[in-house]
Every structure is written in C-alpha cells, then in structure tokens.
Amino acid sequence: MATKNNIPWWILGSLIVALASLFLAFQDSASLQGIYQFKFFESSVAPKYLFGSESVCKQAPILSPTNTQVEQFIRDKVEDPKYQTEIIEKLSGLIQIPSESYDDLGPIGQDARWDIFYQVEKYIKTKYPTVLKHAKLDHVNTHGLIFTWEGSVSTKSSKPILLLAHQDVVPVLTENVPDWTHPPYEGHFDGKTIWGRGSTDDKGYLISIIESMDLLMKSGFKPKRTIILAFGCDEEISGRNCARPISELLHDRYGDQGIYMMMDEGSFGLQTQFDQSFAMVSVAEKGYMDMQINVTSPGGHAANPPDHNAIGVLSEIIMSIENHPFPGKVTTKNPIFNFLECAAVHAPERSFPLNIRNKLQRVENGEVTAQVQLAKALDNMRYFFRTSQSVGKINGGVKINAIPELASTMVNLRLAVDSSVAEVQNHYENLIRPISRKHGMSFQGFYTEAPDDRRKISLSAIDALEPAPVSPVNAEAFRVLSGTIRNTLKPLITDTKFFWKLTQNIYRFTPINLVHNLNRAHTTDEFIVAEEFVREPLFFATLILNADDTVAK
Template sequence: MRLRRPLRMLKRASAALTAAPTGQAPDVRQAQRAAEHLARLVRIPTVTPPPGPLSKSDAALFAAYREELEALYPRVFAAAEVETTGRAGLLLRVPGQFAERPVLLMAHQDVVPVPVDWAAEGWEHPPFDGVIAGGRVHGRGTLDDKGAMVVALEALESLLTDGWSPLRDLYLFFGGDEESHGAAAVEAVRLLEERGVEPWMVLDEGGAVATQAFPTLRRPMAVIGASEKGMMTLRLAVESLGGHASTPPRQSAPGILAHALVAIEDKPFPTAVHDVTIEMLEGVAPHVARPMRALLKRAGRRRSLLGRVVPRLGPELAAMVRTTAAITQLEGSPAQNVLATRATAVINVRVAVGSTCDEAVAHLRAAIDDPRVDLEILEASEPSPVSPTGDDARWRALGAAVSASYPDAVTVPYIMLAASDARHVARISPAVYRFSPLAMNKAQREAIHGPNESVEISALGAGVTFYRALLTGDALGPSDPAAS
C-alpha cells in the first residue's frame, strides 16, 4: 500500500504535465545565421564510416565537411592549430595566455544512417536536405550532434570577431566516428596525454534543456551529465545438430535461446539510486507538484522507495536507476526449411554507475541459468567517473551559462544513459560533463537516431548564448588559472 499511493499520485500529476517555455528569446539574427550554417552542414551526409580505412567516398565527404567548417568559421580556423586524429577527427587548439588548466569542447561530425526508403520511415523532409521550415532545421544530425557543434563554433567565431581571446588554452575536438565507438577520440586523447595536456574541464554532448522530461515539472530541465553509464555488447549463442525442418527436435537452438532471452527480460537488474540521481531529484523537488515534492525533497532518505517507484514512471527514468539489457540482433537458420545449427542474439548492456561490467555479466548468467547458452563479451567499457557538481567552479560555470541562455530552466546533474566520446577523456580530466545547450521536447528526443530529427531555430540561438556565456564567464577566465 505504501508504494501504490505515491505511484498513483505521481501518475495523476504526470498526466497534467504541459510543455513550458524554454527561456528568453535569443538574438534573431544570431539564431538564423546558426540555422543556415547548420543546414549547410546537414547537407553533407557524413554517415559514420564502417571499420577500417576510409573509402574514397567517405574520405571525400569528411574532407568536404572540413572545408565547409573552414568556410563558415574562418576566424576559428585562422586562430587555431588544427590536426587530424584517427580517420576523420579534428583536434583544434586556440592558444590562450596560459597553457595550464585548458578547456576542451567536444562534438562529433558523423551521424547515424537513414534507410534508403526514408519516406517510408516517416520523414517529413529528406533527411540530408537541411530544410528550414516551421521555425526549425530538419535533418539527420540537427540534434545529434551537428547542432551542438554549430552553436559552439558560432559562439567562438563571434567572440573572436569581437576581439576576444581565451585566457586558458581552448581545445576543440570533433569526432569522425563517435557513433561507432569513437576511435578518433581515442587517438585524440592519446595525443593530449602524450603532450601532458590535462583539461581542467571537458564538455561534450549528452543532456539537453528538456521539457516533458519529468512528471509535473513545468519548467525546462537542463540536465547535465556528470557521468555516463558503461557500455557492453554481448553475444549469446546456442548450437545444435540442425537438420531438416520436417523432423524438429524437442528443443531447438532458437528455442533454447528464446528461453534465455525471456529470462533476461523477466529478471531485470536490481535498482540502485545513485548519489547523482538523488541530487537530480532533490534539485527538481521545489519545482514539481506538491504530492511529488514531498517525496523528492528528502530523496536521499527514501532511496528504497524511489528504487521501486521510479522504474514505473517510464523507460527514461527507469534506466537511470539500474543497469539495462536490450536485445538488439537475432540470427538463426539461413533458410526457412532448415533447422538452425547455431542461433545467436546480441545484447546491448548499459552498466549503471556504481556497478561494473563483471557484475552485469554475473547477473545475466544467473538469470539465464542454462549451460547450453554461451555468453561472449564482444566489447566492454566501465561506467565513467563522477565529475564534481555542487559548489565546484566548473559546475557553477555551467549553471551560470544555462541561466544566461535559458533563465527559466532548472539545472541538475544526471547520469547519461547513452555513450559519448567523452568517456575516453575521463582518464585525463577530473571534470567531464555531457550537455548540449539545445531545447528538446519529448518528440525531439525520441527522433534522435529516428525519423524527423529537427531543432528549433530559437534553440540554436540560445545555444550560442550559452557558449558565449560559458567562454567569457569568470570561472573559465580567472586572473590566475592555476589558482582555480
């Protein structure tokens, strides 16, 4: 009964949720310029290249993309030392007065593919036409992640035009294969590490200025990733003798595998409400409806109850409090009348901060509990360290930039559910954050990697304001960088 009552209250309050305004109106010309530049970049279909050396066509696309960046942001590229990392990554250094405690801003050039028959998938505009209509820029990459790249470059270009120069060294890294594990980012981090560069702060993609993201919260929610989940890919395999489909065995390889997959979904990972999630919940508490406010304002004392309630509020919130396992690929017989000699499934696991890949594997083995199912780890990376929040100067700098660009937003930390190039930088920097300063409603967040990806022109303008405020704020430019 104690669980049912708060759950009913939260669901009733959530049903009344409406979208809120996303902040002050940015400079119209600034926003329109960013939109036009983003549209030009969307028209270059820099789809993540397959593993191995770049093909001639992929190399030409990424070369064209770099040329377009140089044409759109001439002052940035004139001021910066530029080098290529990996196959298509771009690493820029804009020298400051001090080399100590540099700042690293990140984004990625590559995008996920779209089907050949994109219209059948439901796209309203061709995904690589960069259409500007209805107050938005439409197309693949507008949110993930060319939009964030554009607003950072627009801000830096405008500041350099105004005669500004950074006090600290400023690095920019634009990955070329983030959507396929980020080999370019790994190479860039290796170069920085060899040169003794230890970024004082790193900012990459991740959270956003989200509406319709939290039950009963009517204000925008600027969620900044202070960490991100680990990522692991597993292959389950079952082998059998095969044969003709007219004489099937009592248990086939696909059937055994199916039992294993059902067991994984029937036995989810245990919940654990991390300190970062507690900080997020307590941060939004003053701004939600009363029934939820009472529950969240003392979230740290109610971890057990929240661990049972939060997973029932939707998949986004559920993923914040546990490791998840998603079944993504299946393979069996090569023909309709042939028994499979081998059936396989690929499982994508996102490992909760506070847990480990080994613990995730142990849970899956126990859930399956069948020695006939072989489990192979294809790749694994542990959850990222937690970056400082609270009264830390870097966290305050991010909050001040959000206030300058989205004054109505509630700024809170969270654990990023997806993976980013930022995870590769964590070993050389003590403060790695994940945040795209773009307003996104629920439909827009769902369109990332799906049809009808788009960004509001006004959000691009606000994003430029965010980066201008961040780069010129006191925390990133103290009189003595080594003292901060």
C-alpha cells in the same frame, strides 16, 4: 503528452547512455521565499527535504563575465536578425552534407565512404576563415579535427577548456526518406524550425561551438586559458577511428587531468519537471555492453528432430532474460538522487509527490527497503537507475527442412552508474547456466572455457565499458557552468568515454529545450528550433569567458 509526476514519457522511456543527473533550478532562491509553505508531513519526512529548504541543492549564483564589452558584443550579435539568418544558413548547409557513419565501415583511407568528411572539413574552413587564421588545426586519423586557440597563460598553470562535437550522423534508410516531412539532407528552414538529419545530433552543437570561438575572435577577445574544439567523425559507431585518437593526442599533449573542463552533448537540455524549469546537466554516463549468446547443437534432417533444437534453447534463454530484468533501486551513489533532492526543495510543493519526498531521508540513511520502494515509486523513470537490456538481433537456421546447428542473439545493455561489467556478467551466467544443465549442454561463460562440445551455450562480451566516473558538482568548473547557465538561458514555460583521463570535470549539456523525443534525433523528421539554436553560441562564448575569468592574473 506526459506521465504522472509531470515527467514527459519520451524522457523516461528512453534507453539512454548519458544519464541526466544533476538539475539546476532556474528560479532564484529569493523569489522562492515568497511562496514557501512549510507544512508538517508524516514523521518520515526530514526537515531538510521540505519544499523551500535552503540546506539542499543550493543554486550557484548567476555568473557574468568581467569582460562586459566582449559579452555585449556577442549578445548584440545573437540578437541581430542578419546574424541569425547567417548562422541558420550555416547549419542548413552543413546538414546538406550527408556525413553518415556505418557499422561496417572499413579503415579510413580504404573505405571510400569516409571521403564525405573531406567535404565537412572543407565546409568548416570556408565558413570560418577567422578560426583558421587564429587557431591551429590538427588532423587526427585524417578526419578527426582539433582546433586549438592558444591562451596567453601556460597550459601547465592554466588548464585548457575542451568543447566536443561530432561530424557524423546516423544513416537515413532509403526506404524511410518518403516518411520525412522535408528531405533529410535538404536542411529546410520553414521560418521557425530547421529540419534534417544532424540538426540536433550533432551538427547544431558543432556549429554553435565553432561559432562561439569565431565570435570571440571577432570581438577582439584574447584568451588567457587555451580553448580547444575537437570534432570526431564516428561518434555514432563507437568513436574508435576519431574520438579515441583525438583523446590520445590530447592526453599526450596535456597529460592526466590536464583539461580544466570538458563539455559535450548528451543531456536532455532544458526541461520542465514537477512544474519547475530545470537545466539538465549530465554528470555521469551509464556503462555499455553488447552480449552475444551462441547455442550450438548437432544438425540433421528436420524429419527426425530433437525435442529442443538450438533455436528452441535460445528462445528459452531469451524468455528467461526478459523475465528477469535487472532490479531497480535508487541509491545516493546515483546522481538521479541529487535530482530528486533538488526537485524536492525547488519544485512547487503541490507538484512533488509526497510518496517520493518521504523516502528521500531514508534512502540517504542507507535503508535498502526505501531504495527499492523509491525505485518502484519512480518506475516510469526506471532506466535512470536500472541497467537496461534489449535483445536486438537474432539469427538461426539456414534451411527450413534442416535442424539448425547454430542459433545466436545479441543483447544490448546500458549499465546503471552504480553497477559494473562484472555484476552484469555474473547475472547472466547465473541465469543461463541452469538452462545449459537442463538440456545437458556444456556452458562457456565470459571468462571460463568449456569442453569442445557440439552441444554448447557460450557467452561473450563485446565493447564492455564500465560506467563513467561521476563528475564533481562541487568543483570550480561546475560552478562556472552553473552560473553561466543561469546567466544565459531563460526559464522554460516549457563520445566522452575516451576522455576520462583528461579531466574529472566532464559535463554533458545541450543548452536548448529538447522536445518531442529529443527533437527526434536518430529518427524521422529530426529538427531544431531556430530561435533557440541561434542563441547557443551566447552560452558557449559566455562559458569560455567565465572560465577565462578564473585564471590567475
């Protein structure tokens, strides 16, 4: 099922943290020349955004490693049916370990539910003895794992490449198990698809990157650039227990901007958009905030209620929030604009709507009206460029015949990349303060105190995080990534917040075709297509080889 503009509904409706931003057309420029069709559009269309223009979104050349012997070894491996059976079995076995992370987990070493990650580590050690032989394993806060394969060149003169994955998965509710086609922790393979919690998020990714290191070691490859694999244990619950200490250890070891390139999950993989194949590489990440709103008022007997009790006032606040969503506009600061530029010149002319094309130059010129108009034209993509808000929890009252003294709600927000925590907080303060005045209640904002009043509305921010810096697309590291994608992936007919100080070159990309609600990650019947999964190690190994080729001899 698809929406207008041929963009799958499940992509556009997702409430995402990672922003799918810059897209790389697989089609070679040379092959496009045969179908260039330059036409005159209305005067607002600038020539640079005509279909087939060579001045916008130039494609990186296909990049092949100079070490052709190692590359061929890995290509032969991933095409070998015996090898494919083995790597599928490895993923299936890892899925069978229910390494769930919970919001209410206590400290590692005190809460026994963390102990499942000992099994994950044991499994990795059992399946990858070659990696343990040649790479150093560091433990961070017990269950965070860092594998370091030292290169022959100093990390001072040649920065390491860092590949991230996480061991934990979203819990499966007991009452939902019967809804699964195959048990969530069986790791069932039906000959085409591998089913189970974590198959896509993120155990398939984890197996693929450690498999790439294993294959490179077995090929006899000797890296010049140090290669680091880091596996967190709590990505699904904010990363404070593993991701943060992993980043701190690596920062202590390599310093500011001490990493050449960092790769992580978090993109939409390979997609067909506007009748063209694109590799969707995320170069930005939306900000995050949970907002709590408390409404307090005197209690009493329900036989003598006020006109508006705490629950009623809170309901008014919630309605006001939902009736005043954040405005949408597409600016050049948002990487989604780069995607539209790429699509305008690389997608078939007939498939890229004129009402989008003819606004691009005006947006680039800074016309606010055009920014808003373009957002309206792309309303089904609204959360790529708009701050999202979702009321997720509400509590109030303890007894039906008692007037509630406290009512509270929590709102989950994903901040647009060109927004800020302060901007979002100001929006809510301006929205809710008049409601407090209307009901004669004191108001406590995010950074202001209110009198100790029994009738009060208070706001607080939890886990407030600014949008991530936009990673550069003109860097050598991005050209290496782009060239590797074009070399290893076929056209379709079809926890990084703690690491910002380590490198600007943070790219989020999953080298498979993610379909059906991102392969149903976080929900019932999560899966990964086997024929795509078995080729993932080729992508990561080739990326490592290409990055190694940039090291000065």
